[in-house]
Amino acid sequence: MRLHPSLLVLLLIAVTSLALSAQEAPSPDASPVSTAPDTTARENNPVTTLKVNVNLVSLYFTVHDKRGALIPNLTKDDCSIVEDKEPQKIKNFNAETDLPLTLGIMLDTSGSQQNVLPMEQQTGSAFVKRILRSKDEAFLVSFDVQVSLLQDFTSNPRLIERGMDEAQINVGGGGGGVPGIGQGPVPVQGAPKGTLLYDAVYEASNDKMRTETGRKAFILLTDGEDQGSTHKITDAIEAAQKANAIIYVLLIADRGFYSGYGYGLSLGYTGASAMKKMADETGGRMIDVGNNGKKMEAAFQQIEDELRTQYLASYTPTNNKLDGSYRKLDVSCKGDGLKVQTRKGYYAIGSTEDSQGQ
Known part of the structure; x- marks a missing residue:
């Protein structure tokens, strides 16, 4: 049976299209083609991570009465902190007996x-x-x-x-x-x-x-x-x-x-x-x-x-400059002859300089 010339042309086009599709199809061993969006621009312009330094001063201290005995049951309202003669607001206050x-x-x-x-x-x-x-x-x-x-x-x-x-x-x-x-x-x-x-x-x-x-x-x-x-x-x-x-x-x-x-x-x-x-x-x-x-x-x-038998008190100082300066501390607690034993001051060092801060 002889095909009409026009049908023969259509048949040749169809066969050619199938052959081209077979050549473009990936083989089972070929590397997968990524369909992920292009990230080149993102890599060239990395996202900036915001870092915030929180200046929190933490103080460990003990309290003795006038006979030298330890006082274990004080609260935040019993104690006050003064930094460079400026009163500070205590944010956290705990009696710590079991911290590492x-x-x-x-x-x-x-x-x-x-x-x-x-x-x-x-x-x-x-x-x-x-x-x-x-x-x-x-x-x-x-x-x-x-x-x-x-x-x-x-x-x-x-x-x-x-x-x-x-x-x-x-x-x-x-x-x-x-x-x-x-x-x-x-x-x-x-x-x-x-x-x-x-x-x-x-x-x-x-x-x-x-x-x-x-x-x-x-x-x-x-x-x-x-x-x-x-x-x-x-x-x-x-x-x-x-x-x-x-x-x-x-x-x-x-x-x-x-x-x-x-x-x-x-x-x-x-x-x-x-x-x-x-x-x-x-x-x-x-x-x-x-x-x-x-x-x-x-x-x-x-x-x-x-x-x-220590207390841990923390506060954010009114002087928030992390300039490395030395700040004098005075901690006191209410009570007859109570004596607070703690460090005399600290250095205002940011976390970029000291990973543990103060």
Whole structure:
């Protein structure tokens, strides 16, 4: 049968169209063709994320009556906060007994502590066993002619105890290595130096405490004498304040050591006033225990009680400039002879400078 010429043309067109469609159809192994909208313009012009810094000051503090007993049941209406002589409005106020706690145990292993180190090791280990819970953390640093990390952050009191047991008196030799807690000892230049106490607090504040959140406290076991630090006491205090860490000092002075060098106890060391300043400025306390084991046990118990009987108050300061300036604080609570124990001030640092703020 012969087809009409016009029908033959139509048939050829249909066959050609089918062949072209078959060539354009993707094979099962071909890469999928994206039907998503073009995002080139969006990638070249990224969306800006709005970041807001909220300047909220948080204060941990304890309150004692005139006999020294802790006061545990105050409310927001009982207390007031003044910043640079300007009253502040308290936004949040809570009694905190169970918040996670970060502890930095600082052990003086210089020559003057030779006779009292075993007492510090035993009593300090017992304290950590009592106070450290599963959600808490602690680290251990020794300081003498160098600053050494004996145990990094842990929730296991046995590891702190082991670090305590391994601590040794070091009166010379210096130290090499990269400066900074956790990266080796702080190097000393020239002749061996004595007791790098201020360097230890400064380094531990910046390298360990500043990036932590929540309640933070240092416990220094020392006679308070600093010899050879590259940082001053004001640097150490400022670093601790910026880390929002409280400093407790157990002042441990070995009477035998100082009398052996011909000094009277009152003249043999001058660390007490420096340690009191360091503790007071950060909201802690200095407790003089001498070389008496019972006094040391009692001091550790006082610190434990205070850390478990704290208030947390927060406010947005009327001065909202994040200019790095130091702001003086005065916290008071109503009651007969009540005494508030808290830091004396803070640095107005924004979150871009300090991830933890104040």
